[in-house]
Structures are given as C-alpha cells and as structure tokens.
Amino acid sequence: MSTRALLRRAVAAVAGAGLVFGALIGSPASATSGSPASATSTRALAAPAGSVTSAAPTPTATSTPMAAAKSFTTVGTPAISGTPAPGATLKASTGTWKPAPSEFTYQWLRSGAVIEGATGASYVPVTADLNRGLTVRVTAKLSGYASTSATSKAVTVLHQFTASPAPAVTGTVAVGKTLKVALDPWSPTPDTLTYQWYRGSSAISGATGTSYKLVAADAGKSISVRVTGAKKNYQSVTRSSAAQAVPKQLTVPSTVAISGTPAVGNTLTASPGTWGPGTVTLKYKWLRDGVTISKATSKTYKVVDADAGHKLSVKITGSREGYTSVSRTSAEVDAKWEFTASPTPSVSGTVAAGKTLKAVTGTWSPKPKLTYQWRVDGTAVSGATASTWEVPAWAAGRKVTVSVKGTKADYFTVTRTSASRAISWSLGDTLRPGVPMRAGTYLESPNGKYRFTVQGDGNVVLSKSGTLLRATKTTGTPSAKLVLQEDGDLAVYDGATKPIWHSGTAGYAVVALTLDNSGQLRLVEVDGLAGWTHKKLPAYDDSTAAKGSVPGAYGWAYPIRPSAKMTTYAGHGGDDFAQKTGTPVYAMRGGKVDVQELWITSGCPSWAPNNTKQKQVVVTTTIDGKKFQLTYAHLSKFSVKDGQTVKAGQKIGEVGSTGCSTGPHLHLGIKVDGVAQLLYPRDVLGSASY
Numbered sequence: 072m073s074t075r076a077l078l079r080r081a082v083a084a085v086a087g088a089g090l091v092f093g094a095l096i097g098s099p100a101s102a103t104s105g106s107p108a109s110a111t112s113t114r115a116l117a118a119p120a121g122s123v124t125s126a127a128p129t130p131t132a133t134s135t136p137m138a139a140a141k142s143f144t145t146v147g148t149p150a151i152s153g154t155p156a157p158g159a160t161l162k163a164s165t166g167t168w169k170p171a172p173s174e175f176t177y178q179w180l181r182s183g184a185v186i187e188g189a190t191g192a193s194y195v196p197v198t199a200d201l202n203r204g205l206t207v208r209v210t211a212k213l214s215g216y217a218s219t220s221a222t223s224k225a226v227t228v229l230h231q232f233t234a235s236p237a238p239a240v241t242g243t244v245a246v247g248k249t250l251k252v253a254l255d256p257w258s259p260t261p262d263t264l265t266y267q268w269y270r271g272s273s274a275i276s277g278a279t280g281t282s283y284k285l286v287a288a289d290a291g292k293s294i295s296v297r298v299t300g301a302k303k304n305y306q307s308v309t310r311s312s313a314a315q316a317v318p319k320q321l322t323v324p325s326t327v328a329i330s331g332t333p334a335v336g337n338t339l340t341a342s343p344g345t346w347g348p349g350t351v352t353l354k355y356k357w358l359r360d361g362v363t364i365s366k367a368t369s370k371t372y373k374v375v376d377a378d379a380g381h382k383l384s385v386k387i388t389g390s391r392e393g394y395t396s397v398s399r400t401s402a403e404v405d406a407k408w409e410f411t412a413s414p415t416p417s418v419s420g421t422v423a424a425g426k427t428l429k430a431v432t433g434t435w436s437p438k439p440k441l442t443y444q445w446r447v448d449g450t451a452v453s454g455a456t457a458s459t460w461e462v463p464a465w466a467a468g469r470k471v472t473v474s475v476k477g478t479k480a481d482y483f484t485v486t487r488t489s490a491s492r493a494i495s496w497s498l499g500d501t502l503r504p505g506v507p508m509r510a511g512t513y514l515e516s517p518n519g520k521y522r523f524t525v526q527g528d529g530n531v532v533l534s535k536s537g538t539l540l541r542a543t544k545t546t547g548t549p550s551a552k553l554v555l556q557e558d559g560d561l562a563v564y565d566g567a568t569k570p571i572w573h574s575g576t577a578g579y580a581v582v583a584l585t586l587d588n589s590g591q592l593r594l595v596e597v598d599g600l601a602g603w604t605h606k607k608l609p610a611y612d613d614s615t616a617a618k619g620s621v622p623g624a625y626g627w628a629y630p631i632r633p634s635a636k637m638t639t640y641a642g643h644g645g646d647d648f649a650q651k652t653g654t655p656v657y658a659m660r661g662g663k664v665d666v667q668e669l670w671i672t673s674g675c676p677s678w679a680p681n682n683t684k685q686k687q688v689v690v691t692t693t694i695d696g697k698k699f700q701l702t703y704a705h706l707s708k709f710s711v712k713d714g715q716t717v718k719a720g721q722k723i724g725e726v727g728s729t730g731c732s733t734g735p736h737l738h739l740g741i742k743v744d745g746v747a748q749l750l751y752p753r754d755v756l757g758s759a760s761y
Contacts, residue, residue, distance in 0.1 A: 140217040145169035149209040149223040155196060156231040156306060162193045163207040163223065172211035180206045180222075200228040202304065229306040234258035237310040238298045244315045245395040246290050251282045252312075254298060261300035269295045290395075291319045318395040322347040327387050327399045334409040334483060338373045341385045341401070349391065356386040358400070378406035380481040412436040413485045416475045423495040424464045430473040430489070432458075439477035439485075446472045447494075464506040468496040502584040508553040511757050514586045521590040523605075525553050526625040528755040529571075530695065531563055533592055533605050537619060539626060540590070541608035543572045547697035547743040549750060555584050561594060561603070574603045615661040615692045621720035627659045627755045628720040630703070630739055636760040637753050645702070645740030646752045646759075652707050652735040654726040658717045659701055659739075659752070662692030666713040675731035685730025688723045697744055704738040705729050 147166025153159055165175050179189035182203045186194075196205065204225030212218045235257050242250040252266060268278035270292050275283070285294065293314035301307045324344030331339040341355055357367035360381050364372075374383070382403035390396040414433030420426055430443055445455035447466045462471070470491040478484045497515045502508065513524035523533050529548025533541040543563050545551060550566030559581035562573035574594065579602040581594045592605035616626030623629050631654060637646035668684045675681045687704040688711060707727025711717060728735045743749045753759040 141215055142217055143168055143170070143172075143211060143213075143219050146219060146221055147209070147211070149207055149221055151205065151207060151223050151226050154231060154306065155205060155226040155228045157196050157198055157201065157228065159231070160193055160195050161205065161226070163209065165209050165211070166221070168211050170213065170216075172213045172216075174212040176210045176212070178208045178210075180208060196228045201230075203228055230304055231306050232257055232259065232261070232300060232302070232308055235300055235308045235310055238296055238312045240294070240296060240312050240315050244285070244294070244317055246285045246287055246317065246320050249282050249284045250294065250296075250315070252296055252298065257300050259302065259305075261305075262302045263300070265299045265301075267297045267299075269297065285317055287320060289317045292317055319393055321351060321389050321391060321394050321397050323389060323397050323399060327385065327401045329383070329385055329401050329404055332409075332483070333374055333378075333383055333404040333406045335374050335376055335379050335406070338371050339383065339385075339404075340371050341387060343370075343387050343389075343399075346389045351389045351391050354388045354390070356388075358384045358386060359406075374406050379408055381406055407481050407483045409483050410435055410437065410439065410477060410479075410485055413477055413487055415487045416473055416489045418471060418473055418489050418492050422462065422471060422492045424462050424467045424498045427459055427461045428471065428473075430458045430475060432475050435477050437479065437482075439479040439482070442476045442478070444474045444476075446474065446488075462494055464498045464503070466494050467498050467512045468509075469494050500586050502553075502555050504555045504557050504559075504581065504583075506555065510551055510754070514584070514592075516586045516588050516590065518588040520588070521586055521592075523584075523586055523592055524625075525551055526755070527753075527757045528625060528627065528694075528750060529563075529565070530625075531572075532611060532625070533590070533608065535590060539611040539613075539616070541605055542611045542695075544609055544695040545571045546613075546695040547699070547750065549743075549754075555581065555594075559594070559596075559602070574607070576603045579603075613694060615694055615719060617660075617719035623659070623720065624756050624758075624761070626719075627752075628657055629756070629761060630657050630659050630752065631655075631726075631737065632657065634761055637751075638759075639751065639753075644747045645738055648726075648737040648739065650726040650735060650737060652725070652727055654737075655710075655722050656688075656703055656706065656724045656726060656737055658690050658703075658719055658721050658723050659755070660690065660692050660694065660699065661718040661721075662690040662699070662701075662716070664711045664713065664715045664717055664723065665689040665691065666709055666711065669730075671731040679731050679733050681731040683729045685732075686724070686727065687730075690717060690723070700742040700745075702738075702740045702742075704740070705732045705736060707735075 145168055147168040149166050150164045151161050152164065153161040155161060163177055177190050177192055179186045179194045181200055204227055206223050206225045208220050208222045210218055210220040236255040239253040240250050241253045242248055244250065266279055266281060268275045268283045270289055293316050295312045295314040297309055297311045299307060299309040323346055327344055328342040329339050330342050331337055333339055343353055346353065355368055355370055357364045357372045359378060383406050384401050384403045386398055386400045388396055388398040413435055416433065417431045418428050419431050420428040422428065432441060443456055443458050445452050445460040448469045471494055472489050472491045474486055474488040476484060476486040496512050498508065498512055500514060500517055502514055508525045510525050510527045513522045515522050521533065521535050525531050528546045529551040530546040531543040531553050532539050545563050548563065548565045548571050552564045553561070554564060555561050558577045559579035560573050560575070560577035561584060563571045565571055576594055579594065580597045581602060582597055583595050584592070585595055586592050593601040594603040596602050613626060617623040617628040621628045622632055629635070631648050631650055635648050637648060639646050667687050667689060671681055671685055685704060686706040686709065687702055688706065688709065690701045692699050703723060705727055706724040707729065708725040710722045710724050717723060726735055726737050739752050740747060741750045741752065
C-alpha cells in the first residue's frame with residue numbers, strides 16, 4: 072500500500088474518533104436555573120494533538136446516558152413581611168412549592184443588586200436601604216429536581232413615625248348629630264393627614280373631613296374614622312378609631328299638640344300622636360314660658376292661677392332601647408282666665424227696612440270691653456259695628472244677627488252671636504233712587520192694604536189684599552230687579568242687568584216712588600208733583616193664573632198640598648218634591664196638556680234605576696207673551712187626557728217613581744221660550760218651602 076493511502080486511512084480513523092467523542096460530551100445535560108452542567112468524560116478517546124494513529128477502530132460508548140433533572144410542579148411566590156424601615160426586621164416567606172423542597176437558600180437584593188452577606192430568612196434594613204427597593208430571592212433544592220429560584224415583590228425602605236396614635240370619635244352618636252375627630256400629636260409631624268369615615272366596613276362617599284353629620288342611613292350601623300399620616304421619606308400610616316354604634320331611629324310624629332281650653336281651672340291633655348316602631352316609652356314635661364314646671368310630668372296638666380297671662384307647652388320624649396331618644400315640643404297656648412258670665416245677645420226692635428235695631432248684651436262678668444258686628448245672612452255688614460243698626464232697604468227679606476265680642480286682659484276673648492231674626496220683605500211705602508228691589512220685596516201702603524211686589528217669576532205687580540191689579544207684564548224674567556234710577560226712570564232688569572221694562576221717566580227730577588193708602592203708586596218729583604202713576608201700568612189679566620181660592624203664591628198654584636220642600640242640585644233641570652206614591656199633583660198654571668210615556672235614553676246616571684217608561688204631563692201656556700212649558704215627571708198615574716185644557720190648581724196626576732228615578736217624588740221643571748233652568752218652582756213661589 073502506498074504512503075498516500077496509509078495517510079488517508081489514518082485521517083479517517085482520527086475523524087471517527089472525534090464523532091464518538093462529540094456524541095459523548097458535545098451536549099451538556101438539561102438543568103433549571105442555577106444547576107451546573109454534567110458530562111461524561113471522554114478523555115481516554117481523545118488523540119494527542121498532532122498525533123496520527125493508523126488503522127484505529129471507531130470508538131463505541133458503552134455507558135447509559137444520565138436522566139434529565141425534574142422541574143417543580145408548583146413554584147412558590149416569596150413575600151416580605153415586616154415594616155420596611157431602618158432597624159426593623161424583615162422576614163422572607165417562601166410560598167408554597169410542590170413537591171416540598173428539602174432546602175431553601177436566600178439572597179436579599181437592594182434595587183436588584185445582591186446585598187453581601189444577606190443570605191438568611193430575615194434581614195434588618197440599614198441606612199443604605201432608604202428609598203431603595205428590597206427584594207429576596209429564594210432558591211429551592213430537592214434531589215432529582217433542578218434547583219429553582221423565585222423573587223419577591225419589592226418593598227421600599229422608609230422611616231417610621233415614632234408616634235402615630237389612633238384617632239377618637241367625639242360627639243353625640245345619633246342621627247342628625249355631628250361627630251368630630253379627636254387626634255393626639257404624631258411624631259414627627261406629618262406633612263398631611265387625610266380622613267375617611269366608614270359605615271361598618273364601607274367607606275362613606277364624600278365623608279373625608281374632620282367631622283361628619285350622621286344621616287338616616289347610619290341608624291343601626293357602626294361608624295368609625297381612619298386617619299392616614301404621610302411625610303416625605305416616611306412610611307405612610309393609617310390608624311382607625313374604635314367603632315361607634317349609631318342607635319336606630321324612632322318613628323315620631325312631626326308635631327305633638329295640646330287639647331283642651333287653657334283656662335285657669337281647666338285640664339289640658341298632651342296629644343302625643345303615633346310613635347314607633349313597637350312600644351315606645353313616653354315621658355312628659357309641661358313648660359311655662361319655656362321653663363319646666365315642677366312636678367308637671369304626667370300626660371295631663373291642670374291650669375293654675377300662676378299660668379294666667381303666660382304660655383304653656385308640653386315636651387314629650389320617646390325612648391326605646393337601641394334607639395335614639397327623641398323629643399317633640401308642642402306649640403304654645405296662652406293660659407288665661409275665662410269670663411264667669413258671657414250671655415248670648417239678642418236683637419230688639421222692629422226688623423224692617425228703615426227701622427233701628429239694638430243689641431241687648433246682658434250682663435258679663437267680670438266686665439269686659441264689648442264690640443259689635445251686625446250681619447245679614449251671616450255676612451258681616453261693613454261699618455255696622457255699633458250697638459245699634461238701621462236696617463237698609465237692600466236687607467229686606469233677609470236674616471239679621473248681631474255678634475258681641477268681649478275682651479279683657481288675661482281673659483279669653485269670647486264672641487257670642489244672637490239668634491237670627493227675619494227682616495220684613497217690606498221696604499215701607501217709599502222707594503228711594505238707587506235702591507234695588509229684588510224678588511220677594513215690596514212696597515206697602517201705610518194701612519197694609521196695597522203692595523207693589525217684585526215676584527219670583529219676574530213680574531212686578533200692584534195688588535190689593537192679595538188681588539192682582541196691575542203689572543209690568545215681565546213674567547219669565549230671571550232674577551228680576553226693580554230699580555228707581557238716579558235719572559228718574561223706573562226699570563225692571565233681568566239677572567244680566569238688561570232692562571226689560573221701564574216707566575219712560577228718564578230726565579224727570581224724581582225723588583221717590585211712593586204707595587199711599589188709596590193704592591196710588593206715584594213717581595214723586597222734587598216739586599211734589601207726580602211724573603208717573605200706576606195707571607200707566609197695564610191691568611193684570613191672566614187667565615192662566617191661580618184664583619184667590621187656590622192655594623199658592625203670586626198667581627202660581629202649589630203643585631203639592633198643603634206643604635212641601637223643594638231640593639235641586641247644580642245642572643238639575645228643575646225642583647224635586649219628595650212625596651209618597653199616590654200623592655196628588657196639581658197644575659201650577661192653566662194650559663194645554665200633553666200626556667207622555669217615554670223611555671229615558673240619555674242623561675240617566677248608572678246608579679239610578681231606569682226600568683220603566685217615565686210618565687209625565689207637560690202643560691204649555693203663554694204668560695205675558697212668553698211660552699211656558701211645565702213638566703211634571705215620574706208620575707204613577709194620569710188624571711188628565713192628552714190635549715185637555717186645565718186650570719191652575721187642577722189635579723193632573725199622582726206622584727210615582729217611573730223612569731229614571733231612585734224613589735217616589737215629583738220632578739217639576741220650567742222652560743221659558745224653550746230655555747230650561749231660567750226659572751225654578753222655588754223662584755215663582757218665592758221660597759224653597761211652603
């Protein structure tokens with residue numbers, strides 16, 4: 072074999088040996104952080120540098136490869152406990168590892184750099200650590216496992232306050248009251264102190280001041296405050312006060328009151344209202360001008376002489392265990408004496424227009440100052456405040472009373488009102504300009520035989536002993552008034568002040584309308600002459616009116632005899648006469664009859680029975696040129712026929728409850744020229760009862 076061939080075989084042998092060595096030591100074994108690499112030594116197979124070995128065989132590894140190190144299934148999380156301040160001891164906790172290591176080693180670090188010699192489970196910070204972050208690295212070891220390290224979170228080393236006392240809460244612990252923070256000095260003095268109030272374990276939104284006003288939501292809860300002190304290069308510290316239990320709130324009335332008249336000798340009673348929840352204990356204190364009255368602690372109090380001229384009140388305090396006690400004080404009442412005699416006055420004198428009335432007061436004791444107020448139909452008359460009063464013409468037909476008020480220092484003011492007296496409808500024999508005559512009022516001759524009357528049906532009539540002589544023929548005028556105007560004209564107005572009739576004497580120097588014993592009705596002028604007399608009035612001639620023998624008033628017959636009372640209500644189209652079924656019904660005026668039976672299909676309320684046809688009679692007549700329709704409804708029986716002409720006072724049927732009706736009664740409505748509700752039976756008869 073040639074020298075060149077031998078050389079190629081030697082090189083190949085060296086190369087083969089290198090491949091075997093690489094397989095054995097070229098790849099180190101796997102290890103966790105901090106494990107040294109291991110390798111199998113192959114130095115016996117290595118050839119010296121530069122040597123040549125001829126025909127060397129390829130080396131073969133005969134040992135089993137080393138098993139890879141295991142990893143911990145759970146790596147713990149180290150933590151540092153203790154106060155991170157110079158001189159204080161910090162301790163490292165390893166956290167939980169699985170499986171459990173056989174050994175832990177420690178290394179403390181300052182801002183990530185190893186602290187020489189700090190390899191124990193605890194460490195005492197030094198000055199060099201100030202404002203630096205400290206961490207600890209824990210390394211776990213266990214046979215067959217790769218050594219593994221984990222590092223804690225950093226803590227910053229700062230100074231500590233040498234004194235940081237806990238705060239205290241002062242003030243009354245009750246809803247509505249204000250609590251304050253009491254805090255002893257800290258050392259050194261913090262740069263800032265911040266506050267947070269707590270309800271139980273929850274911070275109260277916005278409650279970050281040195282005081283806090285308790286609200287309803289705090290009732291039954293505990294209240295505390297936390298104070299945090301902060302200073303540069305110092306550890307911030309939070310201190311908490313002891314919790315204060317806030318009592319629950321009672322349910323109390325908004326006010327309490329006193330019942331009874333606070334007169335000397337009378338007994339007053341406290342009215343506490345309703346307290347809760349459950350049973351609440353109430354205590355009472357009576358006060359005189361705001362000062363507690365000795366031994367006056369019961370629910371009632373008897374007013375004594377010493378109270379007269381002073382103000383009394385009562386303070387009621389409610390309490391229950393676990394609840395805030397609450398007090399309520401009543402309004403003050405004036406304690407006074409009472410008059411021993413304060414008689415009711417009476418009205419003396421002739422109760423008629425132009426006459427003077429006098430208040431009879433009786434004897435009061437002790438003697439008071441008396442003042443007076445005259446009233447007409449319950450309404451005070453302006454300026455009528457003397458012990459006497461002249462009845463004005465406008466009051467005719469109304470009712471008069473007088474109120475007498477007695478006053479005296481330290482005595483209760485007492486007002487007594489007389490019984491009412493009816494003022495005559497008569498205005499005497501004279502009507503002056505500007506004085507209106509309303510329905511029912513009249514002028515009367517001195518001998519009482521003649522009257523000039525404004526009737527409820529709107530007609531104005533001159534009569535003699537009840538017999539109608541002359542009239543203005545204004546029947547059907549609603550709310551008629553007769554006025555002697557300042558210009559001398561005598562006129563009849565309707566309710567809307569529209570003139571319906573007048574005497575035509577405007578411009579005359581008229582001073583009065585008079586009625587004498589001969590029945591002469593005259594408009595008298597300043598010279599005593601008559602500018603107008605009753606002879607210019609048309610003679611009364613109405614065949615529809617009731618005759619003198621027929622019970623009635625003003626030419627209208629009573630529909631029910633001998634007496635009746637009428638009722639109505641707003642929007643009702645007539646008057647109702649409550650009567651027994653079968654009571655006779657009479658025509659108020661003469662006229663033509665329309666007998667009707669009909670179903671009421673509208674206007675009947677749901678609560679009213681409407682099971683039968685309504686029986687009614689409509690009597691149509693003409694009075695003073697106006698068409699009158701009088702409807703007599705809910706009849707049980709007819710006494711006339713359709714188309715028949717009847718006279719005033721004639722029976723036309725009997726009371727019933729047919730149609731839309733809740734019980735037996737007569738409904739009587741009047742239409743004037745087709746318009747309802749202008750006049751009612753009570754108007755034409757002059758009264759709602761007779």
